[in-house]
Amino acid sequence: MSEFSESAYRFLAIAQKDFQSAVKKKRFIIFGAIFVLFALVGAYYGNVDVARSIAPISGAPNPATQPVNYAISVSYSYSEAILTILALALSYDALTGERSARTLVQLAVRPIKRTTILFGKFVAYLAAAGGLFVVTTLVLYIGLSVVTRSVPSSGDVDYLILSMGIILLYVMSFIAIGLLISSLTRTSLDSLLGAVFVWVLLLVFTYAGVALGLAAINLSATSDIPYTLFPGYAKILIWINPGSHNVAVQSLAADFSKLTSGLNYTANVILLIASIIVPLIPAYYFFNRSDAV
Amino acid sequence: MNAIELEGLTKRYKKGVVAVEDTSFTVPQGTAFGLLGPIGAGKSSIINMLLNFIQPSAGTIKILDREIPAQFHEVQQRVGYLPERPGFYGNFSAENNLRFFANISDVREEREEKIEKLFKLAGLEGKETTLVSTFSLGDRKRLGIAAAMLNEPELLILDEPSTGLDPQGRRDIMALIHELNVHDVTLFLATHNVRDIAEICDVVATMKAGHVAAPTTTKEFVADVRGKIVELEADITNVNERVLQAIRSVKGVKSIQCEGLKISFEYRPGINEDVNYVITRAGGRLRSLRESPSLEEAYVRRMGGRTR
The missing domain is CATH 3.40.50.300 (P-loop containing nucleotide triphosphate hydrolases)
Incomplete structure (x- = not known):
């Protein structure tokens, strides 16, 4: 067997093992159930909006012409924060959990590269959290189509798939953050504290960025925030949070011209991808040190 | 290699x-x-x-x-x-x-x-x-x-x-x-x-x-580690002269103390098995045989009282 197929086989073995472990975890069941509940509630309220024939909102699907996509966009806004918590909850102790269970030593003495272990885990958590999201969204989409008796156009379905891709990138960025936290800490408790700290910090950065930006241009709180007018430091604070680049709702609406967080669609997608790669590089570096075991 | x-x-x-x-x-x-x-x-x-x-x-x-x-x-x-x-x-x-x-x-x-x-x-x-x-x-x-x-x-x-x-x-x-x-x-x-x-x-x-x-x-x-002289504490149910005679015949025996049946030996590997064998052969029934000092005790002494 070639070196590549050997590596692929080991990678799949790690991914399969971690996927099975992840879906058996209590935290997956708890946060997964909360996610499904929030997604359902969001879809319900989205459908209520459609029934009330509310006016179109900028950057969101038109309730009149894209009723199912609109309901799904509301579902996203209710549930995506929980999805990031789920992604972080699965990955924050990916390595420290193995260390405290003494299985990391068992892995380290075997002919498997640490990169393979790290990326095997990444794919496993993506399959668990992303899989739950994809299944829930597809079931809701079909359910909403039946309930509203509207058949989405092929374009709407394409935009749904695109938006799901964006959400999956968003989930990946939090899995990458979790893996970084796990590679930097020594115990599961440290990892948990680190994960909570980072999650809260990202939120604080966003609010601080908005507050500082508004203060700099002498504006009070507004629903339509003029990000483009913000000074650089305020923008950076906002852009650090992968959530500020989440253009899933825009994708559902096929509105690619609207600026999100002061950036165009392509720039947001690039930064979303960067927010996956940036944490993975130091995670790889720290986990690859020989004393990481 | x-x-x-x-x-x-x-x-x-x-x-x-x-x-x-x-x-x-x-x-x-x-x-x-x-x-x-x-x-x-x-x-x-x-x-x-x-x-x-x-x-x-x-x-x-x-x-x-x-x-x-x-x-x-x-x-x-x-x-x-x-x-x-x-x-x-x-x-x-x-x-x-x-x-x-x-x-x-x-x-x-x-x-x-x-x-x-x-x-x-x-x-x-x-x-x-x-x-x-x-x-x-x-x-x-x-x-x-x-x-x-x-x-x-x-x-x-x-x-x-x-x-x-x-x-x-x-x-x-x-x-x-x-x-x-x-x-x-x-x-x-x-x-x-x-x-x-x-x-x-x-x-x-x-x-x-x-x-x-x-x-x-x-x-x-x-x-x-053991040193040259090892004591064996034997617990025999039926000690008699025949059994004691048999023990004395084992190579390396220095002395036998009948109370509690302590036997001093010049140590050599396999001595426990030899003692066990002769006692059984002489009709004695050995309940237990304990070395004193045991290997652990001797090693602890050697290490100045610390092995952990």
Whole structure:
């Protein structure tokens, strides 16, 4: 067997093992159930909006012409924060959990590269959290189509798939953050504290960025925030949070011209991808040190 | 060929703590080598360097003729490791744990047959589908040996294999390890338990505060630790003149004290078996036979009262 197929086989073995472990975890069941509940509630309220024939909102699907996509966009806004918590909850102790269970030593003495272990885990958590999201969204989409008796156009379905891709990138960025936290800490408790700290910090950065930006241009709180007018430091604070680049709702609406967080669609997608790669590089570096075991 | 060659090996941690200092020794292939020392002596640091978990501060390591860490990946498949407390995935069954480790160790051909054999070897038959979280430490160690043997390694590194086990569990594990050495697996056993060394190893090197003494044969080491005179305390149900006469006939007997039946011997290996044999042959019934000092007691005295 070639070196590549050997590596692929080991990678799949790690991914399969971690996927099975992840879906058996209590935290997956708890946060997964909360996610499904929030997604359902969001879809319900989205459908209520459609029934009330509310006016179109900028950057969101038109309730009149894209009723199912609109309901799904509301579902996203209710549930995506929980999805990031789920992604972080699965990955924050990916390595420290193995260390405290003494299985990391068992892995380290075997002919498997640490990169393979790290990326095997990444794919496993993506399959668990992303899989739950994809299944829930597809079931809701079909359910909403039946309930509203509207058949989405092929374009709407394409935009749904695109938006799901964006959400999956968003989930990946939090899995990458979790893996970084796990590679930097020594115990599961440290990892948990680190994960909570980072999650809260990202939120604080966003609010601080908005507050500082508004203060700099002498504006009070507004629903339509003029990000483009913000000074650089305020923008950076906002852009650090992968959530500020989440253009899933825009994708559902096929509105690619609207600026999100002061950036165009392509720039947001690039930064979303960067927010996956940036944490993975130091995670790889720290986990690859020989004393990481 | 040597299974392990250490030359001037030194490990200094941050804050100037020296765990291993200028250590050199070789472990010839096929031997059972024991590294004996109290906890904190530096044994685990040597193991961690052998397994490439930490880097030496100075010196060289060769395993099966390959330089460590540079060529570690070339010998990884030929080395097995049993940690002091082997870790497994508790929510998986024992056989699923072995399957997983087989998959990442490139053991795919005849995987199921191999796993079945290892369960048999480790004495875990009937526990294949049991969740590992319910395993005792003894069973975990057995499973650890099975996992370490998946690649059919030429060198097996064992860290405190008997620690934490009850007497029966310890006996079983040591018998299993001995069995592996009989089948030509080189053993490198690090322990603070002198009995493990006496039962398993051919060669022993003692370690204290980062320094490793020159290896000697276990026979020489045991004789040296015990000293020349050993007392045996025999508990015999029917002591009579015939039995005492038989005991006096054993080579090396210095004196017999009838009260409590303490027998002083000039030590030689196998003396316990000889005493047991003559007592039984003379019609005596031996309930127990205890060496005084025992090997552990003698070793503790030698180490100045500290082996842990």
